[in-house]
Amino acid sequence: MTIQMDDRLSESPMVALDCRRCGAAVLARKGSWNQTSVQWNAEASAACLQRRDPDNSSAYSGRGVFLGCSALTDSIVDAVGDGDLPVVDEKVYTAT
Amino acid sequence: MTLQSNTDEIREIEAAAAPTRFARGWHCLGLTEAFGDGKPHAVHAFGQKLVVFRSGDGTINALDGHCRHMGGDLTRGEVKGNEIACPFHDWRWGGDGRCKRVPYAKRVPRLARTAKWITSEQDGMLFVWNDPEGHPPPPEVTIPRIEGATSDEWTDWHWYATIVNTNCREIVDNVVDMAHFFYIHGSLPTHFKNIFEGHVATQYMTSAGRPDLGGTEGARMLGTTSVASYYGPSFMIDDLTYHYEDADHKTVLINCHYPIDANSFVLQYGIIVKKSEALPSELAMQTAVALGDFVKMGFEQDIAIWKNKARIDNPLLCEEDGPVYQLRRWYEQFHVNVDDVTPDMVDRFEHELDTTSPRAEWMKVVEANLTESSVAEAIR
Numbered sequence: 493m494t495i496q497m498d499d500r501l502s503e504s505p506m507v508a509l510d511c512r513r514c515g516a517a518v519l520a521r522k523g524s525w526n527q528t529s530v531q532w533n534a535e536a537s538a539a540c541l542q543r544r545d546p547d548n549s550s551a552y553s554g555r556g557v558f559l560g561c562s563a564l565t566d567s568i569v570d571a572v573g574d575g576d577l578p579v580v581d582e583k584v585y586t587a588t
Numbered sequence: 589m590t591l592q593s594n595t596d597e598i599r600e601i602e603a604a605a606a607p608t609r610f611a612r613g614w615h616c617l618g619l620t621e622a623f624g625d626g627k628p629h630a631v632h633a634f635g636q637k638l639v640v641f642r643s644g645d646g647t648i649n650a651l652d653g654h655c656r657h658m659g660g661d662l663t664r665g666e667v668k669g670n671e672i673a674c675p676f677h678d679w680r681w682g683g684d685g686r687c688k689r690v691p692y693a694k695r696v697p698r699l700a701r702t703a704k705w706i707t708s709e710q711d712g713m714l715f716v717w718n719d720p721e722g723h724p725p726p727p728e729v730t731i732p733r734i735e736g737a738t739s740d741e742w743t744d745w746h747w748y749a750t751i752v753n754t755n756c757r758e759i760v761d762n763v764v765d766m767a768h769f770f771y772i773h774g775s776l777p778t779h780f781k782n783i784f785e786g787h788v789a790t791q792y793m794t795s796a797g798r799p800d801l802g803g804t805e806g807a808r809m810l811g812t813t814s815v816a817s818y819y820g821p822s823f824m825i826d827d828l829t830y831h832y833e834d835a836d837h838k839t840v841l842i843n844c845h846y847p848i849d850a851n852s853f854v855l856q857y858g859i860i861v862k863k864s865e866a867l868p869s870e871l872a873m874q875t876a877v878a879l880g881d882f883v884k885m886g887f888e889q890d891i892a893i894w895k896n897k898a899r900i901d902n903p904l905l906c907e908e909d910g911p912v913y914q915l916r917r918w919y920e921q922f923h924v925n926v927d928d929v930t931p932d933m934v935d936r937f938e939h940e941l942d943t944t945s946p947r948a949e950w951m952k953v954v955e956a957n958l959t960e961s962s963v964a965e966a967i968r
Contacts, residue, residue: 495920496602496902498913523907527942529914533935537785553815554827555732557783557790560938580907 504580506531509571513563514541520568524581528568540564603899606755606850610634611922612719613787613820614731615846618856619747620714623648628672630663634718635849638705639663643670649683650716652703656687711737712745713842713858715823721925729787731819734860736840742860743873746880749856750887754894756822756845756853760919762890763791763818764910766941770950772889774801775812777943782911784918785936790817800957808832821922822846830879837875838862841883855891857883908946911939 506519516536571577637653660676671680687700736742816826921933
């Protein structure tokens with residue numbers, strides 16, 4: 493079975509972005525100020541410093557699931573501030 | 589701010605037939621104690637009938653339920669030593685799938701081998717490895733240990749199983765379905781994040797209590813914190829803490845299933861509760877049973893929807909919905925050959941939902957319910 497495409501991504505695609513700490517290249521999308529999706533690839537996962545830090549237990553769930561990287565979160569906020577990453581719900585839509 | 593489209597085109601629901609290929613991965617069949625009595629047990633799974641039995645050497649085995657000789661039903665046979673004996677002509681099959689002996693024959697025929705599933709017993713549960721390609725499980729694909737399951741500081745399993753007549757993708761979809769937790773289960777999500785990576789799909793959720801749902805478990809609770817991960821296609825471990833005014837109750841909730849066929853599955857849950865000063869032994873077990881009943885009610889609420897809903901491959905999503913398509917992309921890795929698993933199925937994907945707007949709406953519903961019940965109280 494082929495998985496169909498999420499219409500939301502056709503309307504507002506994910507945007508390429510580098511983590512300002514480790515340089516991990518990811519795709520990001522801001523649905524709103526408080527809504528973020530991030531698509532990693534194997535290289536980006538391997539590059540992430542927080543992920544590799546054995547003392548960084550707060551970034552992991554009790555069962556070892558890496559919950560997220562705060563440096564990348566900061567980079568995404570910066571990218572929004574710099575106008576490199578649009579926030580979907582702040583786009584002004586005009587009916588076509 | 590709402591995106592408006594003025595085309596007259598109708599959105600059609602698209603749905604291919606449910607796949608008849610069953611997922612590669614570890615599947616929990618239930619508690620070991622249900623299979624370990626030395627008698628053969630019939631399990632309808634993966635479109636077949638399996639015979640599950642504990643042999644004399646102590647291991648639990650899972651074989652195709654029909655004897656390769658004349659098709660006898662091994663689930664109605666008898667365990668003799670380390671083998672299952674067919675009730676038709678007493679052919680003996682070992683846990684490795686090979687015919688060990690035909691008592692009335694000088695030798696066993698060539699190719700006397702049947703389908704078998706690798707089994708594993710862990711933390712009181714029985715697992716089988718299903719793989720249409722017939723490979724053994726890779727070492728990195730394991731079910732994590734559940735420390736509480738073998739600890740005196742936790743209760744025993746409170747376990748429940750039920751049959752659901754729909755394809756099991758429906759229950760997997762729940763991983764990302766934030767809004768249904770309000771509309772179907774009466775909880776109030778306050779934080780919601782999904783993480784898919786490798787063979788693990790996680791849902792991190794906090795929720796607030798529902799003071800308007802008088803008399804239910806949901807009304808007594810202040811809220812919950814839940815970290816729930818599917819390890820493979822069918823076995824979810826949920827580290828679930830219920831917050832009450834006086835104390836936190838730590839629980840582990842298992843939510844697992846195995847397919848019977850393309851259009852039905854066995855849904856099971858298990859719950860253990862951590863004992864504490866507030867919850868000594870007996871009270872902890874009562875809590876496990878009470879919370880289990882609460883979870884059971886939740887499953888029944890889901891089942892009522894599944895019974896009548898349409899299968900849909902192209903859900904129409906709003907910005908406040910979770911990543912259904914990315915979850916299904918993750919789920920697809922278990923339905924293709926290992927060589928056909930693509931990086932996008934296993935690469936890390938995160939999605940953190942903004943619950944602000946849903947919460948504002950839901951709080952209005954809660955307030956309205958509270959007003960309504962206080963008015964009802966006043967005129968009584």
